[in-house]
Amino acid sequence: MEERNNKPIVKLISKPENMLKTVYTACRTCYSAQSPVEMYENDVDEEKMLKLIRNVVASGHHSTIEHIQVSFAISNVSRACTHQLVRHRLMSFSQKSQRYVQEKGQFDYIIPPTIDRNPELKEKFISFMGEISNKYQEFVDAGIPAEDARFVLPNAASSSLVASLNLRELIHLANLRLCTRAQYEIRCMVKDMCEALSKEEPWLKEYLVPKCEAIGFCDEHKSCGRKITKAELFEKAGVNC
Numbered sequence: 001m002e003e004r005n006n007k008p009i010v011k012l013i014s015k016p017e018n019m020l021k022t023v024y025t026a027c028r029t030c031y032s033a034q035s036p037v038e039m040y041e042n043d044v045d046e047e048k049m050l051k052l053i054r055n056v057v058a059s060g061h062h063s064t065i066e067h068i069q070v071s072f073a074i075s076n077v078s079r080a081c082t083h084q085l086v087r088h089r090l091m092s093f094s095q096k097s098q099r100y101v102q103e104k105g106q107f108d109y110i111i112p113p114t115i116d117r118n119p120e121l122k123e124k125f126i127s128f129m130g131e132i133s134n135k136y137q138e139f140v141d142a143g144i145p146a147e148d149a150r151f152v153l154p155n156a157a158s159s160s161l162v163a164s165l166n167l168r169e170l171i172h173l174a175n176l177r178l179c180t181r182a183q184y185e186i187r188c189m190v191k192d193m194c195e196a197l198s199k200e201e202p203w204l205k206e207y208l209v210p211k212c213e214a215i216g217f218c219d220e221h222k223s224c225g226r227k228i229t230k231a232e233l234f235e236k237a238g239v240n241c
Contacts (some may be wrong), residue, residue, distance in 0.1 A: 005076060006110050008185065010192035012200070013162070014071035019201050023167070024049035026064040027056040050203055057207070068167035072193050075160035078110040081185045082159050090169040095161035099147035102140065106133045108158035113184060129156065167204075170197070175211035180224040 016022055025040045032039065056064055086093055109129050115121050132152055139149040165173070170193070176182065177190040194208035212218045212227040219230045234240070 004109075004111055006113070006116060007076065008074060008081070008189040008192055009076045010189060010196055011073045012070065012193075012196040013073045014069075014164070015197065015200070016068055016070075019068050019167075020046065020049055020053075020203055022067055023053055023065055026067050027052050027061070030056075030061070030064070046203075062168050065167040065171070069164060070167070070170065070197060071162060071164040072196070073160075073162055074189065074193075076108075076110070076158055077160070077189055078155060078185060079153075079157050079159050080155035081110075081183075081189060082161060083155070084183065084186050085163065085189075088165075088169065088173055091163060091165040091173075093161055093163055096159050098150040098153060098157075102146040103133070103136060103153075105137075106130065107136070107153065109154070109156040110158055110185065111156070129154070170194075171207045174208040175214055178208075178210040179212070179220070180210070180226070181220050181222065 021040060021044075024044065025036050028034075028039050029036045053064075082095060085091075086095075106129070111122060111125055115125050132154060136149050136152050139152070140146060173190055174194050177186050178194070180187075182190075194204075198205045198208055207214075210226075216227065217230050217233045218224075218227045223229045228236075
């Protein structure tokens, strides 16, 4: 049976040279008579910078982390996954177009893990993708423009894109999509995005976490059990909710 790579391919392609110092300077500027230029050019202990950033972010002053913009090259993800990603605000996307890029032969596609683990269903899935590919080609060969022939392509069709966002939005994205309640593929993709950035900027690891790690409890209607639920937290505190 055909084996396919069903995992997202993610690469960090752009980030500021001195992220920590930039965020520190933004934070410090709000509380100092000193000019931002002077603060940026001064040598400051890393732990001192991290302490200020933690305090400022914890206080909800999140505009200070919006100055950081990062870009990722992403491929081998399904259209189902990218449809979820593009719902996030304050992000920029440049995605492979199904209007202008005509599929040649069998189009690439992603098999969900639940189907991939079932040999019988996997075989049916692959067969069906072949049928769709044949129908797409039939329409194209009949003179139908690719932008119209694409109407038969499924959510499983593989796509690629460049995605850019600021640090505040990336933290928000991580909080939502690293949650076990998020769909598997986008969870893997966002995990790879966070790991690619935190590999170069280790200080960000504490922020690029599921929301339950950030707020200390689970506010989902159904919990995976990783953290105490909001209802349980209120009950322990003797608060009616």
